[in-house]
Amino acid sequence: MSEPTVGAAPPPEPKPSRRPPTTRLPAAAFLLSIIAALALAIVYWQGGQPQAEGILLSVALGGIGVGVIAWAHRFLPPGPDVEERPLTASSDEELERLDRELIGSEEEIGRRRVLVRLFGAALGALGLAALFPLRSLGPRPGRGLRTSPFTSGDHLVTEQGERVRPGDIAADGVITVFPEHKVSDADASTLLIHLRPGQNRPRPGRDDWSVDQLVAYSKICTHAGCPVGLYQAQRGLLLCPCHQSTFEVADGCRPVFGPAARSLPQLPLDTDDGGYLIAGGPFSGPVGPAFWDQLR
Amino acid sequence: MAAAPDAAEAAEEAGHRVKPPLTPKLVRWFDRRLGGARLARKTLDKVFPDHWSFLLGEVSLYCFVVLVLTGTYLALFFSPSQATVTYSGSYGPLRGVEMSEAYNSAIRLSFDVRAGLVMRQIHHWAALLFLAAIVAHLARIFFTGAFRRPRELNWMIGVTMLVLAMVNGFAGYSLLDDQLSGTGLRVANAIILSIPVVGTWVSSLAFGGPYPGPDMLQRLFVAHVLLIPALLGILIAVHLALVVRHKHTQFPGPGRREDNVYGQRFWPTYTAKAGGLFFLVAAVLAALGGLAQINAIWVSGPYRPADASSASQPDWYMGWADGGLRLMPPWEIRAFGFTVPNPFFPGVLLPSVVFGILYLWPFIEARFAHDDVEHHLLDRPRDHAVRTGIGVAAFTFIAIMLLAGSSDVIATTFGISVNAVIWILRTVLLVAPPIAGLVAARLCVEVRRGEGG
Numbered sequence: 001m002s003e004p005t006v007g008a009a010p011p012p013e014p015k016p017s018r019r020p021p022t023t024r025l026p027a028a029a030f031l032l033s034i035i036a037a038l039a040l041a042i043v044y045w046q047g048g049q050p051q052a053e054g055i056l057l058s059v060a061l062g063g064i065g066v067g068v069i070a071w072a073h074r075f076l077p078p079g080p081d082v083e084e085r086p087l088t089a090s091s092d093e094e095l096e097r098l099d100r101e102l103i104g105s106e107e108e109i110g111r112r113r114v115l116v117r118l119f120g121a122a123l124g125a126l127g128l129a130a131l132f133p134l135r136s137l138g139p140r141p142g143r144g145l146r147t148s149p150f151t152s153g154d155h156l157v158t159e160q161g162e163r164v165r166p167g168d169i170a171a172d173g174v175i176t177v178f179p180e181h182k183v184s185d186a187d188a189s190t191l192l193i194h195l196r197p198g199q200n201r202p203r204p205g206r207d208d209w210s211v212d213q214l215v216a217y218s219k220i221c222t223h224a225g226c227p228v229g230l231y232q233a234q235r236g237l238l239l240c241p242c243h244q245s246t247f248e249v250a251d252g253c254r255p256v257f258g259p260a261a262r263s264l265p266q267l268p269l270d271t272d273d274g275g276y277l278i279a280g281g282p283f284s285g286p287v288g289p290a291f292w293d294q295l296r
Numbered sequence: 297m298a299a300a301p302d303a304a305e306a307a308e309e310a311g312h313r314v315k316p317p318l319t320p321k322l323v324r325w326f327d328r329r330l331g332g333a334r335l336a337r338k339t340l341d342k343v344f345p346d347h348w349s350f351l352l353g354e355v356s357l358y359c360f361v362v363l364v365l366t367g368t369y370l371a372l373f374f375s376p377s378q379a380t381v382t383y384s385g386s387y388g389p390l391r392g393v394e395m396s397e398a399y400n401s402a403i404r405l406s407f408d409v410r411a412g413l414v415m416r417q418i419h420h421w422a423a424l425l426f427l428a429a430i431v432a433h434l435a436r437i438f439f440t441g442a443f444r445r446p447r448e449l450n451w452m453i454g455v456t457m458l459v460l461a462m463v464n465g466f467a468g469y470s471l472l473d474d475q476l477s478g479t480g481l482r483v484a485n486a487i488i489l490s491i492p493v494v495g496t497w498v499s500s501l502a503f504g505g506p507y508p509g510p511d512m513l514q515r516l517f518v519a520h521v522l523l524i525p526a527l528l529g530i531l532i533a534v535h536l537a538l539v540v541r542h543k544h545t546q547f548p549g550p551g552r553r554e555d556n557v558y559g560q561r562f563w564p565t566y567t568a569k570a571g572g573l574f575f576l577v578a579a580v581l582a583a584l585g586g587l588a589q590i591n592a593i594w595v596s597g598p599y600r601p602a603d604a605s606s607a608s609q610p611d612w613y614m615g616w617a618d619g620g621l622r623l624m625p626p627w628e629i630r631a632f633g634f635t636v637p638n639p640f641f642p643g644v645l646l647p648s649v650v651f652g653i654l655y656l657w658p659f660i661e662a663r664f665a666h667d668d669v670e671h672h673l674l675d676r677p678r679d680h681a682v683r684t685g686i687g688v689a690a691f692t693f694i695a696i697m698l699l700a701g702s703s704d705v706i707a708t709t710f711g712i713s714v715n716a717v718i719w720i721l722r723t724v725l726l727v728a729p730p731i732a733g734l735v736a737a738r739l740c741v742e743v744r745r746g747e748g749g
């Protein structure tokens with residue numbers, strides 16, 4: 001450790017001469033800060049008011065800030081000061097001494113090869129064992145992500161839990177439905193859309209999946225899982241509000257724009273004896289955003 | 297003890313500045329227990345170079361302090377519980393609405409806890425400014441070459457803190473369980489799911505089950521108030537210790553050399569200015585928190601998984617990632633029954649590449665520039681046209697992605713279709729960065745020529 005080597009450097013340019021500084025500005029700033037802080041306490045005491053609290057706190061803080069900085073500018077030594085900066089790396093002799101110490105002890109330690117290996121193995125085993133509690137953090141992903149929230153015969157209900165009849169949805173209308181008793185399932189929300197006659201172009205094998213021009217598709221975007229909430233009836237397009245993936249409803253909710261790469265899964269529709277809408281089967285594919293083994 | 301004469305000298309020095317009733321006594325009390333008067337004097341005598349751009353890192357540090365202070369206050373009232381409750385507080389429009397206890401406590405904190413709302417809003421503004429100051433600080437370090445040997449490690453610590461700050465900001469606004477935060481978490485979950493092979497496991501372990509996992513908010517809370525802030529605190533300490541170790545860089549100029557530091561001593565002038573800056577930063581944040589409404593969770597309402605509103609946008613520092621998701625063409629890899637989902641490319645791969653390059657930049661540049669000597673004098677951006685050009689290109693790339701994060705807002709504001717906005721931005725994303733980089737590099741050369749350099 002050497003003595004601190006700080007010295008005053010010759011000032012680079014002469015400062016323009018001006019009147020000797022006064023304490024007026026910093027003192028005023030501190031006073032203002034004191035007043036604001038007291039006012040802040042009173043405002044709080046009187047029931048609080050967010051705007052007043054913010055402004056008064058700001059003045060109380062800002063007064064101290066301005067005061068201290070003005071003080072420094074006026075009365076504290078302006079510098080410039082200069083300090084030496086030695087090279088970062090150590091000298092060669094120091095390094096060689098360190099080398100000798102490390103290599104020397106390395107040889108000492110290495111002589112007991114069995115102990116070295118066992119010590120390494122023990123640390124490794126401990127590390128491995130310490131990983132196991134991580135498994136407690138959550139259940140095995142399992143098939144939950146691939147199972148359809150709807151099974152054949154499930155009633156379609158509104159968010160309030162009321163069963164739905166085909167006539168409940170106006171032409172060009174759309175409502176969000178759920179499987180009965182699963183209204184809170186995050187992946188279960190489904191769009192029931194009333195198309196115009198002749199508008200739908202069902203995919204092969206899906207001719208009988210609609211009831212009275214009604215079609216049902218999962219509301220969960222196949223891109224990132226947002227609810228595909230915006231229906232543009234004029235163009236027959238469903239739009240995701242998050243990343244603007246666009247699906248053509250009449251064409252099996254095929255993605256026609258944006259990042260989504262997969263159609264929204266379709267739900268086959270049917271009616272029960274009472275005329276209420278039910279699922280004619282599970283969704284046509286896995287619901288929601290894709291993952292590694294989703295299609296297996 | 298060698299420290300005794302030094303301490304006396306220090307006391308004497310302090311003696312004729314101010315009247316000395318307390319200070320020498322206090323100094324001796326501590327020195328008898330800690331020693332180190334010489335070290336203390338060395339520290340107080342440390343010289344810091346003066347330039348406005350050196351304050352950016354300080355601003356981010358002060359934002360962190362404000363975040364810890366306001367965040368502690370909020371944590372006294374917030375409850376990260378997903379249990380369902382019925383709201384009965386003083387905000388009329390929500391009365392009788394079912395919601396999670398987390399959202400309920402955030403609303404209560406905003407309306408029924410005195411000074412709660414102003415604290416919450418200062419906290420949110422501080423987070424926004426924290427990230428802005430970090431990014432500006434990073435840009436300053438990059439464009440002036442301050443990351444070069446011997447500061448590569450500190451650069452990497454800084455990049456790590458940027459990542460942690462982003463994650464913690466996201467975790468923070470995701471805790472509130474309003475409509476926006478639920479939507480953001482859902483997208484985050486889709487990005488996690490998209491990781492090949494392990495995605496579903498990571499999602500399940502992170503949140504305690506399939507989305508929305510039962511432990512989701514609990515886990516986010518622990519990360520947001522303990523894990524990440526503690527890591528940030530440790531890294532800030534190391535970051536500053538390394539600044540002390542290396543001593544601050546400086547711009548070239550009269551009297552400034554590689555082997556000296558030219559500026560102001562830490563005590564008292566620099567301390568006063570830096571301390572004053574803390575109060576000014578806090579003052580700006582307090583004014584913003586009081587006057588500029590931010591994240592009005594009572595407007596967006598409690599999270600309903602079946603709903604999403606348009607103009608769902610993350611906070612600004614996550615906007616580039618959201619923009620990437622929007623600009624990505626609908627590509628997905630499906631082979632042998634396995635899928636590499638679309639969000640993987642903009643959500644996992646691209647950020648990994650961006651941060652990978654950031655981490656390695658000091659070494660990449662050293663390799664290409666054959667530069668392995670110590671640097672303490674900074675480059676002016678114009679002095680290093682290639683680096684400046686690459687930096688401008690990279691920032692342009694990220695800025696366009698950030699812009700794309702508002703594609704729907706741009707479309708409605710200017711009355712053009714979202715599709716057109718996306719196609720324009722996709723094109724601009726590929727074309728603009730190289731042009732901007734070349735123009736910047738060219739400007740550097742021209743400016744230097746103009747100087748006769």
